[in-house]
Amino acid sequence: MEKIGILTGGGDCPGLNSVIRAVERCALIENWQVLGFRHGWKGVIENEFIVLDSHIVSGILPKGGTILGTSRTNPTKNPGQMESVKKTFAKNELHALVAIGGEDTLGVALKLHQEGLPVVGVPKTIDNDLACTDYTFGFDTAINIATECIDRLHTTAESHNRVIVVEIMGRHAGWIALEAGLAGGADVILIPEVPINIDEVCALIKKRHARGKTFSIIAVAEGAKLSGHDVTQTDKLDAFGHVRLGGIGQEIADMVEKRTGFETRVTVLGHIQRGGTPTAFDRVLGTRFGVKAVELIKRKKFGEMVSLQGREIKSVKLAEALGAPKLVPMEYYELAKAFFG
Numbered sequence: 001m002e003k004i005g006i007l008t009g010g011g012d013c014p015g016l017n018s019v020i021r022a023v024e025r026c027a028l029i030e031n032w033q034v035l036g037f038r039h040g041w042k043g044v045i046e047n048e049f050i051v052l053d054s055h056i057v058s059g060i061l062p063k064g065g066t067i068l069g070t071s072r073t074n075p076t077k078n079p080g081q082m083e084s085v086k087k088t089f090a091k092n093e094l095h096a097l098v099a100i101g102g103e104d105t106l107g108v109a110l111k112l113h114q115e116g117l118p119v120v121g122v123p124k125t126i127d128n129d130l131a132c133t134d135y136t137f138g139f140d141t142a143i144n145i146a147t148e149c150i151d152r153l154h155t156t157a158e159s160h161n162r163v164i165v166v167e168i169m170g171r172h173a174g175w176i177a178l179e180a181g182l183a184g185g186a187d188v189i190l191i192p193e194v195p196i197n198i199d200e201v202c203a204l205i206k207k208r209h210a211r212g213k214t215f216s217i218i219a220v221a222e223g224a225k226l227s228g229h230d231v232t233q234t235d236k237l238d239a240f241g242h243v244r245l246g247g248i249g250q251e252i253a254d255m256v257e258k259r260t261g262f263e264t265r266v267t268v269l270g271h272i273q274r275g276g277t278p279t280a281f282d283r284v285l286g287t288r289f290g291v292k293a294v295e296l297i298k299r300k301k302f303g304e305m306v307s308l309q310g311r312e313i314k315s316v317k318l319a320e321a322l323g324a325p326k327l328v329p330m331e332y333y334e335l336a337k338a339f340f341g
């Protein structure tokens with residue numbers, strides 16, 4: 001019986017379990033055994049896995065997170081760990097590995113592919129910032145959660161005549177802030193792609209209140225830049241060299257309150273956006289991605305990543321997808337700006 005591996009790396013994301021389930025189901029048809037590596041690349045380095053079967057993947061569609069666990073382990077930083085990854089491939093006679101992750105996890109997959117290992121990628125991130133795919137699963141769930149939160153913040157902001165700044169996830173790209181902000185009717189949306197002009201933000205809020213509104217909602221992506229800088233929680237970097245973002249909401253709130261005189265509060269949505277059950281859209285997208293990943297393995301199209309293009313599931317070279325993040329286009333932000341204030 002041939003064996004394939006699967007792993008989930010990086011931040012968790014609603015919809016991961018639908019990919020795992022689909023890969024197991026399709027592999028069964030091919031009579032392949034699926035080794036589910038634990039905690040991302042860490043499980044491959046340490047050869048820690050569970051053998052997936054119909055019983056294990058049964059009932060996991062509505063479950064958030066990942067049944068395999070995840071981590072931000074980066075074997076490319078350590079030649080010994082890269083060797084261990086290769087040994088795991090050899091020891092288990094892996095026919096292929098499905099790596100489900102964002103830019104970091106898939107960057108490792110690309111490196112392994114370049115070193116001759118049979119790897120295919122499945123794009124995952126709530127941030128929706130991976131290139132060459134219209135959507136990543138998890139994003140739809142995140143925008144629905146964030147929209148509901150903005151709706152809820154509206155009623156309390158209105159009751160207290162307050163400005164509420166809501167800090168939303170989005171490291172390089174402001175997709176979640178933009179779409180949840182649009183859907184929830186935020187009065188200002190701030191994203192990493194556009195430097196924050198605090199004078200403009202305060203002018204918009206003052207103008208809105210001058211026309212009789214007594215409350216406002218400002219949606220800000222955690223990666224939005226103040227004076228060209230990220231606002232971070234700690235100086236420490238993760239294994240892929242990323243800072244831990246957080247705090248931009250409070251900074252904006254302090255400035256808005258000081259400059260406008262309106263009482264201002266901040267709400268950080270944080271991991272609420274990543275937790276819990278996936279939407280139907282994310283379950284279906286994850287399922288279709290999993291089916292396509294097995295098809296790529298069957299066709300020996302290694303070094304490729306599954307992708308959603310329009311309504312079709314296709315594949316692209318991992319190298320192409322990892323070239324640059326998919327940012328919010330300026331014309332889309334301009335559209336949103338028409339609703340500010």
Ligand code: F6P
Nearest residue numbers: 011102125126127169170171245
């Ligand atoms: O990449 C997805 C993401 O949710 C980013 O928006 C965020 O910066 C990051 O993960 C935070 O992840 P963690 O707290 O797990 O390190």
